[in-house]
Every structure is written in C-alpha cells, then in structure tokens.
Amino acid sequence: MASSLTNEIKQTLIALVRDKFSVDLDDVVSEIPPKTELGDLAFPLAFDLAKRIKAATGEKKNPREIANKLADGLKTVPGVARVEIAGPGYLNVFFSRADIFTQLASASQNVATGTQPSGKLIVEHTSINPNKAAHIGHVRNSVLGDTTARILKATGENVEIHNYIDNTGVQVADVVVGFMHLENKSLAEIKAIAERPVAKREDNFDYYCWDLYSRVGQWYEEDKTRLQIRAQTLHEIEEGNNATAEIGEYISSRIVDCHLETMARLDISYDLLARESEILHLHFWAHAFEKLKASGAIVFETEGRNKGCWVMRAEEGRTEGETEGQSDAESEHDADKIIVRSNGTVTYTGKDIAYHLWKLGKLGLDFHYRLLRHDHHGREVWITTGDESSANNQHPPFGNGTAFLNVIDVGQSYPQANVKKGVMAIDHDERVARSAHLAYEKVTLTPAAAIELGTELSEADQQRQQIGMSGRKGLGVKADDLIDRLETKALAEVQSRNADLSEAQQQKIARQIAVAALRYFLLKFTRTSIIAFDFEEALKFRGETGPYLQYSVRRLSNIFTELGRSADDVRAEFAQLSAEEVATQFSGEAGDVLWSLVYFASRLDDVVQLSANAFEPTHVAKYAFQLADQFNTFYQDKRFHILKESDAKRKTVLLVAVDVVRQKLAQALALLGIEVPEKM
C-alpha cells in the first residue's frame, strides 16, 4: 500500500531526474516529514542535485528551482494528491488519503511478505548450560531470539529454531562434582531430589542445582587441587558409558526440562535441541577436520609458538611494507586461532565449526533424532540422540540451512567470528555470508537489585553503576522468581479491576500481563545496550510497558464490543461510501489527526522489514509503543468520540480506522510474543 506507492514515486523521480537533468541516480532518499501538515513523504534530493549539476556543468542552481521542475511530474502518479516545495528545497508529497485508507480497509490482515525465502534460516538461541536455573540474562537471549525469529517469519523467511545443549561441558561437570563429592549422592538419590513433589519454587531441581553449583565453586576455591576432580569428571562425561556420565546425562536432561518449562511460560519454544554429546560421539569433528584440512582453511604449524598445532590464520597476509622490522613469529601470528592442540585434541571453536557445517548440510553426517515432547501449543520438540536404537526415523528434516543466526552474548564475538570464518572457507555459497552472530549485551544488576537479592556489597561495589551477575557466585535474578513476582502483582491488579471473573480467568490474564511486562522490558532496549536490572523498573505496568500495549488493544476492541457490531459488518458498510465521503473525514485539522494515526498504522510492514534486516526486534517494540501512544491520544480527543458520533458516515470511517489500528497493533504485539487478554 503506502510502501509500494513510495517505490513508485521513487522510480518516477529517478526517471524525471534523468530526463530533466541528465543525472543517473541508483536510489533516492526519502523521509517521513516531522509533521503531517508538511506531507506524507519528503525528498531532500534537490540539494544533492544542485551540487551534482554544479560539478558537471558549473551552472549554479537553486534547490527550490530544481524541486519545482520535478514537482509537476510527480503529480501524475496515481495516489499522489499534491506536491509542495518547502523550506530550502524539500519536495513534499501528499498522498490521496481516501485512496490509501480505502486500500488499508480492504487489505489482507497479515503482515505483507516481501521476499521469497532463499532457503532455510537456522536461528539458535537460549543455549543455556544445563546445570542450574535460568536467570534474567538467559531470558534476554531467549526473548531476543524468539522475537527475531517471529519477525523473520513474518517477512516470509523459512526459520528453524535450535537450542544448543552443552550437556558435556565444564558447567555440568561442576554440578556432577557437587552431587558426587560434596553430597556423596548416588544416581538414585539425585533422582529422588529431582522428582520429589514441588511445594514451593525453591524445591525445583534447577533451583537446587543453582545453589549446589555455587557451593562447588566455593569448594574449589578452598582447595585448588580439587580442580583435578573436575578435570577427571569432565573427562568421564565426555567419554560416556560410565556411571559419572550417566549422572551427568540425568542431571542435564532434568535441567533442560526445567528450562523448557520456564521458557514455555514466556511462550518460547524450539524445533530442535542439539546436544554436544552427539557431536562428540558421532564424531562430527573428525569429518570437519578432514574438510578443513582439504580446503586449506587450517594449516599445521611446524615452527614458532604454535608448533604442532593446526591453526586458522588471522589474515591472509599483511599490508605491503608494514611492520617488516618486527616480523618475528611472536607478533606475526598473535591472532591465529588454534583449532587442534599439539596434543591432538580439538578446541571448542573446532567443535563449533563442525556443528555449523552440519547446520548448513555440509558435514556429510547427521544426528539421530527422537521426539522429546509436545510444547505448550502442541507442536513437536525434537532432540538429538546418539543412540540409534531409540531414534525415530519419522522426524522432520533438520539442518540443511542456507544460513545461520546465533543469538549469543557479545562476549563471544571473537570465537563466533572464527566459527563463521571456518565455515565460509568450506561453504562458499554466497547466501551463507548472511549468517550472523546476533550479539547482545549482558543484563547486569543495579546495586539496589543486588542488595535486594541478599548480596553483601563492598563499599566499592556500592559505588558502581552495575554489578555483574554470576552463576558461579549464585548471584542473579532467577527467571521463574521474576515471572512469579510479575504474576502475583498482575493478579492483584486483575482482581481489583475484574472481580467478576472466575479465578481461572483472572490467573490466565495475570499470566499474559506478566509475560507482556517481561518481554517488553527486555525488548525496549537495543541489543547493544547493557540492561542494568532494576526490580522497580521491571515490575512496572504503566508507561512504556507491555501491559500498556495490551490495554491499548483492549480499548480498541472494546469500541466494537460496545457497538455490538462486528468489524466486518462495518467494513461492508464502509465499502458503500463514495471517495468524496471518505475524503471529507480526512480534511481539516481533525482530519489531519485521524490521517496521522492511520498513516502511522500503515507503516507496520516497513518497520517489520527494517527490523528483520537489522535483526533488531527493538524497532517493532518501539513502533508498537508509538502506535499505542498515538491511539490513546486520539482516543481521548473530544473530537473523536466514536460511539456518540451522530454522523453515520463519519462514524463508519472512524470505526474502520479504529479497526485498522487494532489489527496493526495486535499484529505487532504478536510479533513481540505478547498476547492480548480478553479483559483488563
């Protein structure tokens, strides 16, 4: 609708410029004017043209004069009502409001899909070490990943969601050490803890492990020689087929269950859980190693500090004439990444390259799969398995993506860059280049939040703006605790406003509000912004929050509830109106206000596209808030008291406008993973 009109205007402008000024432009910059009175689309290109003409011919032209020569040609574009020259030479285009509005009123209710999928995009997020309860930092990862995936799907992308499970890593080993050496517990005793009835949140197995993990860290601190126990435990877990590995397998599986439950509360789910144990036992690395060697991506060092290692070179060569003087082995290969150690073992980066080659279908090996569960929507969630006998061959096709997207905190930028480099050395498909590390900043704690969690802070720490969370220290805001608090608070609000509802209904609404509050809180920041977590901020339901957005949609819908007619019914009536009758409603001062609202609502598709291109869900979140804000202002404007409107035709137009806004806002919220409660 509006965006296709924009494109048409741009093409017309390019043709006009070529025709009148003999200048070839690839694209023209457009912008939305700051005020409705200035038009719907503005082109500052006359300034640039004046410069180009002067450079080419020496002739000095006034930008306003140039804009004038282009204005007439634009008026012929269907959908353009008029064109004005403003300020020093802006070309301001005014749309035919009635035309655009009528198109909006009859358009499909889905987000417009632009590009055809060019293959499958594999989005990996969550990937929490399965050894303790998830905290707010993990939730930021999951919400970012889940929302980004929703937005990408809305643009027509084929997306597969993975959650990587590092079930054979150090962190799992630590909890195994805790159970075996601190608590001297057998597998049966561990099972008894994990499967005991849960009376309160603290009884959860992931909470138990949260504390145990922190105690293990302390235990190592007391006697560093105990780290040998960790090394031995890790070795046994990696090797498999022994009692230690069995305990590790059991613990990590139960914790994964806990994480899935936590994420389900936030309406987050996965297609596949890929486990490190399979990457190990199915010898993914051995295959990747051969491919890396064959491609020349890694080389064997016969001298220097990395002698005996297989490394990936940092750069192909250095710039001519630079640093010749100091070219000893020390500085030359400083940044080279070791993939295979001199003792023959592979590094984490190497394993990760193997995994990513699998994601793109370039490894020549596959996992075995089994159905793990059905998620809260009844969709299948699969998990990898190394045990062929327990595998199910009727699984959906996994992997074989054309690109991958990894939601991992910014601290992993260096290894992630190496993984992509290694993969691209083997898979030259240009679509792979789209693969990206979706780096996001951490969630830290304000000193106030840390104190509320019962931490004792040193004087120096109290002066700091933020305190890092630490799983090892057991310092952090557990996801389920926070969601519980949000739900409790929301339930109190719901009870005071909707006492007539059943308890079950009240609880459902409270849950939806809690999810909205948390998801929006995490999405209102850009990915690169550190969130200093503050309880007061996170627990807010007013102002720029998720519940505010939900409330806005509720208001929009209630207009139709009170009206007692369906939106379709009103739209059918709208179709009977003449273009003039519609146009009348968009004239004058009040018409400008109505038009601004409708025009802003029409921009959802553009915002979604922008958000998808930048992998930045914040854009959709901010847009939703702005749209809600604009609607609420409109809602309380005395000139638009819709249900009391006596002019039937005006009332119809206003109702359709309300329905358009409602749809767009509801769509935006769905992309953010926010549901709209039946009542608020």
Added chain:
RNA sequence: GCUCCCGUAGCUCAGUUGGAUAGAGCAUUAGCCUUCUAAGCUAAGGGUCGCAGGUUCGAAUCCUGCCGGGGGCGCCA
C-alpha cells in the same frame, strides 16, 4: 598494546541509509473519572547530544584525535 560496544533531559533509554524546531518513559509540578474502562490523557519545567577539530548546503548520526565506563584478545568453554 590491539580490538569491539557504550556516553543524548535529574534517572533509564529511543533516534532507519546524514535532513526541517533532538524524542519517549520514569521522577517533579498543575490539571482531567455522572466520559468508547484512569494499566489512560492534557499541560509545564528540564539538553554545551562526553570534549576538540574536520567533511557537508545540512552532523546526535560520517572521519580524526582525546576523555570516561564496560567487554574481548588462552594449546578454557
């Protein structure tokens, strides 16, 4: 030392590929519920966009150099 991110109102943050008078929430102050539900709205105050140069018709945005805060740079994962 090399490198990435951040620095915008008292606080927390937005600000598309450079564009018109730099925005929002919170907090403060003054108002609005016989009204389509106040989880809302209106108004006011609050800014050397870290500092200094540069590029440009035009810079919060691009370039250079500083200052301040955080992260990364391992034969750990």
